[in-house]
Amino acid sequence: MGEVHGVCPDRFELVRLVLDAQLEAGDVGTSVAVFVDGEPVVDLWGGYVDEARTVPWSRDTIVNVWSTTKTMTALCALIAADRGLLDLDAPVARYWPEFAAAGKENVLVRHTLAHTAGLPSLRGPHTIEDLYDWPAVTAGLAAQAPEWEPGTAAGYHSLSQGYLVGEVLRRATGRTLGAFFADEVAGPLGLDFHIGLPAEHDGRVSPVIPPPSEFARPPGDAARDAGEADEADEAGDGDQPRLYAAAANTTAWRRAEIPAANGHGNARSIAAALAVLASGGVSQGVRLLSPAGCARAWEEQFHGVDRVLGGGPVHYGMGFRLEGRAGTWGGWGGSVALFDPDHRMAMAFAMNRMRDADTRGLDLILAVYDGLGL
Numbered sequence: 455m456g457e458v459h460g461v462c463p464d465r466f467e468l469v470r471l472v473l474d475a476q477l478e479a480g481d482v483g484t485s486v487a488v489f490v491d492g493e494p495v496v497d498l499w500g501g502y503v504d505e506a507r508t509v510p511w512s513r514d515t516i517v518n519v520w521s522t523t524k525t526m527t528a529l530c531a532l533i534a535a536d537r538g539l540l541d542l543d544a545p546v547a548r549y550w551p552e553f554a555a556a557g558k559e560n561v562l563v564r565h566t567l568a569h570t571a572g573l574p575s576l577r578g579p580h581t582i583e584d585l586y587d588w589p590a591v592t593a594g595l596a597a598q599a600p601e602w603e604p605g606t607a608a609g610y611h612s613l614s615q616g617y618l619v620g621e622v623l624r625r626a627t628g629r630t631l632g633a634f635f636a637d638e639v640a641g642p643l644g645l646d647f648h649i650g651l652p653a654e655h656d657g658r659v660s661p662v663i664p665p666p667s668e669f670a671r672p673p674g675d676a677a678r679d680a681g682e683a684d685e686a687d688e689a690g691d692g693d694q695p696r697l698y699a700a701a702a703n704t705t706a707w708r709r710a711e712i713p714a715a716n717g718h719g720n721a722r723s724i725a726a727a728l729a730v731l732a733s734g735g736v737s738q739g740v741r742l743l744s745p746a747g748c749a750r751a752w753e754e755q756f757h758g759v760d761r762v763l764g765g766g767p768v769h770y771g772m773g774f775r776l777e778g779r780a781g782t783w784g785g786w787g788g789s790v791a792l793f794d795p796d797h798r799m800a801m802a803f804a805m806n807r808m809r810d811a812d813t814r815g816l817d818l819i820l821a822v823y824d825g826l827g828l
Contacts, residue, residue, distance in 0.1 A: 466488065483500070503515055523715055568771070576595070612762075648719065649716065697786075732798050751773065752776055787805075799822065
């Protein structure tokens with residue numbers, strides 16, 4: 455078990471206790487953070503960077519957080535819209551003319567954020583290495599026909615969402631999503647979060663520890679060794695390459711921009727970014743959004759059963775799953791992020807040990823609400 459470090463006021467002591475219990479139960483390295491009224495109140499980390507437990511997890515350790523990256527991608531789109539650089543109600547083809555092919559002329563920008571664009575799968579890429587070729591992936595999406603009438607149904611766009619939103623933003627602003635995030639979010643807020651990780655940060659990255667399901671296939675499985683890729687069982691349709699978790703530990707993965715899946719950061723930076731949406735557009739005294747720009751995040755875009763994920767009904771807002779006005783999303787293996795404007799709170803959890811069935815993030819969310827007296 456690794457020792458828990460950081461800041462945690464008495465009213466949030468349950469958060470520390472839950473994090474400590476998770477480490478004692480077998481977690482390796484972890485971080486959790488809570489912002490209230492745009493300011494940090496909980497900032498905890500503990501455990502180890504490596505599975506052998508020889509290198510302690512430090513305040514500045516970062517890790518790949520998989521689909522929790524989508525919360526940062528959505529925030530970029532909301533900022534661009536608030537500044538008049540992007541119209542969320544416009545057709546994607548206004549910015550990306552080639553995208554109108556194959557019956558997609560009515561796909562709106564907001565459809566790409568809400569998993570309703572009808573493009574849940576990447577038809578072209580066959581191996582994970584193909585995902586690193588941005589022009590090829592986006593050209594494939596532009597040529598692809600939608601699987602349903604855009605806007606009428608939802609199906610989790612596990613990898614495609616990042617390319618769709620990212621290419622629209624690139625066409626509208628002249629910057630890649632990773633560059634836009636660095637300039638307009640990470641820079642002003644002083645965040646340690648990266649979509650496309652510069653080499654100078656490699657030494658601070660904790661490798662992800664794959665979940666047990668990653669070893670279900672026999673050693674030497676040709677498909678696995680070739681790097682088949684889809685975000686775990688989240689997409690589950692077999693139409694795009696299937697991700698294997700250890701891919702996140704490669705240099706090529708870190709350098710690429712995959713705005714739906716390869717953000718590297720820690721809980722502190724994720725919570726600080728989402729505090730913008732929880733606190734009327736301001737985090738740590740820096741305004742990034744107007745109140746009206748924040749409110750667009752919880753405009754409901756879909757309510758029903760997700761065609762890809764299945765299960766019970768979901769509510770999708772502008773890039774987030776909604777619970778009332780609170781927005782949330784999580785990443786493969788356990789990371790999670792949440793913002794709650796009614797309680798002006800944002801929280802995040804990031805870790806290196808991935809699990810197939812996981813309640814760690816939920817346990818921490820409940821502990822945070824306990825600290826809020828709810």
